[in-house]
């Protein structure tokens with residue numbers, strides 16, 4: 001199964017073109033190399049709740065992504081609103097992914113507790129928040145990567161629940 005994955009970067013600096021989006025590149029490499037996933041859509045939006053919500057809805061309802069990985073905007077800064085945007089578009093929470101990422105990340109760096117990342121389901125799309133830094137992305141994604149194919153198989157109904 002070639003999973004359809006969309007990447008959404010929430011970053012004021014990235015949106016203004018002031019920084020190369022290496023975090024999205026890290027996601028792309030991990031998804032393509034370790035999950036044989038296909039990146040079907042990639043977008044950079046500023047840290048604005050409405051814009052993050054609109055992108056998540058389009059990636060789900062129009063592009064029919066199986067998985068959306070967001071990067072950035074999960075911390076405690078006033079403009080960090082990615083979790084709120086995600087909670088407003090999902091139908092059901094799937095907190096285990098965010099819990100597993102924080103648990104694993106905490107063993108690497110106590111500062112990982114600052115991430116307010118959430119994970120949940122809109123329709124048949126799994127949406128998972130990752131932190132903004134390339135290191136945060138790689139460590140968080142590594143924590144859940146093994147379970148993603150099985151989770152997507154059940155969610156999309158395209159695989160038995162024993163995979």
Ligand SMILES: Nc1ncnc2c1ncn2[C@@H]1O[C@H](COP(=O)(O)OP(=O)(O)OP(=O)(O)O)[C@@H](O)[C@H]1O
Pocket residue numbers: 009010011012013014019020021022023024047071072073075132133134
């Ligand atoms: N998309 C990204 N690509 C590469 N590095 C990033 C990206 N987003 C964040 N970082 C880096 O991760 C670290 C912590 O991220 P933080 O969320 O505080 O970013 P920021 O620079 O405040 O983001 P913003 O673009 O929203 O202003 C910083 O060193 C930042 O440069």
Ligand SMILES: Nc1nc2c(c(=O)[nH]1)N[C@H]1C(S)=C(S)[C@@H](COP(=O)(O)O)O[C@H]1N2
Pocket residue numbers: 071072073074075076080104105106108109111112113114115116130131132133135136137139140
């Ligand atoms: N594994 C891991 N998780 C991590 C980090 C990290 O370096 N490694 N950075 C943390 C930090 S410093 C912050 S502020 C939060 C939120 O990051 P964000 O605001 O860029 O989304 O993620 C945290 N999670």
